[in-house]
Amino acid sequence: MLKIGIASGKGGTGKTTVATNLARVGRERVCYVDCDVEEPNGHLFLKPEISETLHVTVPVPRIDIPRCNFCGMCRDVCRFNALAVLFKSVLVFDELCHSCGGCALVCPFGAIQEEPREIGIVEKGKSNGIFFLGGRLNVGEAMAPPLIRAVKREIPRKELVLIDASPGTSCPVITALQEVDYCLLVTEPTPFGLHDLRLAVEMVRKISIPFGVVINRDGIGNADTEHYCSAENIPVLMRIPDDRRIAEAYSRGEMIVDTLPEIKSKFTDLLGKLLDCKESLSPVSGPERGLYQR
Amino acid sequence: MKIVITSRGEDLNAEVDPRFGRAQYFILFETDDDSFSVLDNKQNLNAQQGVGIQAAQQIINAGAAGLITGNCGPKAFQVLSAASIPVYLEGKGTVKETIEAFKAGTMSPSNAANKDGHWV
């Protein structure tokens, strides 16, 4: 089982385009996982038939007031200020709670129970042979990582698992990329794109995941991105040209590998490269050849 | 009774701090004898989140019977209401001037927070 993360520093570079179209050419061999739980888009292109919906909850404390002595130990132990203890009442601020369980453990009177609170859903389905898995965070929830972990727990055994991450380099992306074997960083060859690509490269190096780059909208901007990749010995695994037809197809929610055959062959090639190297991919440093990059 | 006024300085001539959670100081003014003490709020400036809650908790523990400030967020307001502490949002000018206005009875307690959550 090969797990590939698709990430980027900058938003809107084409992560979902790359992930869904790769899934499309891989078909039954693939599980597509939408870990951009704040703004999931994979389903717009893969249009899966959803067979199961899981409601994901996190535990939050509930105080049994008759047992409570208002000693304040739960409040003292909470590092997130999610509890306020008053003379005869206790307030719980669910939105600040990180569900660590510390308060329930510390209460000397056994007055705290943890109860589930829903934060979002996980959907499972099928799309032309592809196993589809996607998370959707409830609007107003601040924290994505607990839902991302819940989505990833549902990943079945498949030859190729494609994990579509959210943009950026902070905790939701790190959570999505945990235990991934290889990462594709999707970028655009513009100053903003390059600036954020450098951040993304720092990120995958920090978590020791081998990676390669996909350049989308190749032709715009300048050559700085290509120079950067070659100076850093970073393999550029695919280039998608800047083509208005691609943008228009994307805008309509179409799969570009279906609409444009010349693009399909690029994705088939990329799929081949990824599957061929799976035996020799290691999560720490590998030789600087082919797909590897320290 | 003890009234808490959010302050930018450590004495009654200081300017009222319009913020509650991230106020620099809390002046605890005893209306019975006009004495006062000062609580430094620096520890709150470093808190990750729930700063308003922490501040509310702090003044409750200090025996506050009322709070005068400029702005108060929903969580802090919730905590203070649960502890039956009236919140006056008309604090302005110096601490001294605000206390005088309060004593003159020109202030009325607010019945809601006036800032949204997560406010700066």
Place this chain on the structure above:
Amino acid sequence: MTKYKKELTIISGKGGTGKTTLAAAFASLAERAVIADCDVDAANLHLILRPEIIEEHAYEGGFTAEIDTERCTLCGQCQSLCRFSAISDDMRIDPLLCEGCGVCMDRCPENAIRMTREICGRWFLSNTRFGPFVHARLGIAQDNSGKLVSQVRRRANEIAEEQDLELVLVDGAPGIGCPVISSVAGTDLVLVVTEPTQSGRHDLERVLELARHFKIKTAVCVNKSDLNEDMTAKIKTVCREKGAIFAGTIPYDPAVTEAMVAQKSLVENGESPGAVAIKNIWRTVLKILQ
């Protein structure tokens, strides 16, 4: 005479729709503004604004647990209690997974764990050709971006008061999670920059729900609108249905990338169709803010 300051936050839901391009253009057009880059995870505005840093501050995020290997007896209590899978079988804490809850420290029978706080980012106050600029850089793989966003906004609002400026212009982050929530709560107007695509519309609906949840006045503009006029029209309808103000459209404009390469805002780069459209939207936004 003090004019009461207003705050405008530009967000997008979907990434890559043109928030920063718009924010830079607005910064050029605004007369008495302080600018804040609240996309602290992948900040780009400074690439156009070319700031001269005058103040730099360290940012301390949350806590991380650390195990003292001398005292540790490998009993495994901490690992069994950790809800974030941050402790490995050989009792090492992964700082990227640790949420700083302190449960391990509180429960360790050997008192072998302590909580530390590290500098995990920096924030800056700078001068730019458009005025004061507050921005930040969150360390790689860090959390607590919401807190850093709050810090940036707070300082920007303070500057506006200190220097008697009329507008706080905030460039926000993509998504709807904690950095976005911290950018929009309490602002006077949210401007959503979207694109005429299925993804753009889908993500716009979620962002509008977020704005409604926080009861914030919202306007929407469609960038690259000529890419799919049908979808632009659909987005106009979504705005009407959800009570958001439709603020205008911007055609796809290759000058956007040219300006970016030249480190200029679009409106500094001539009267391209995009620049003209943005100026119109700016005028509309100013009216809404009054």
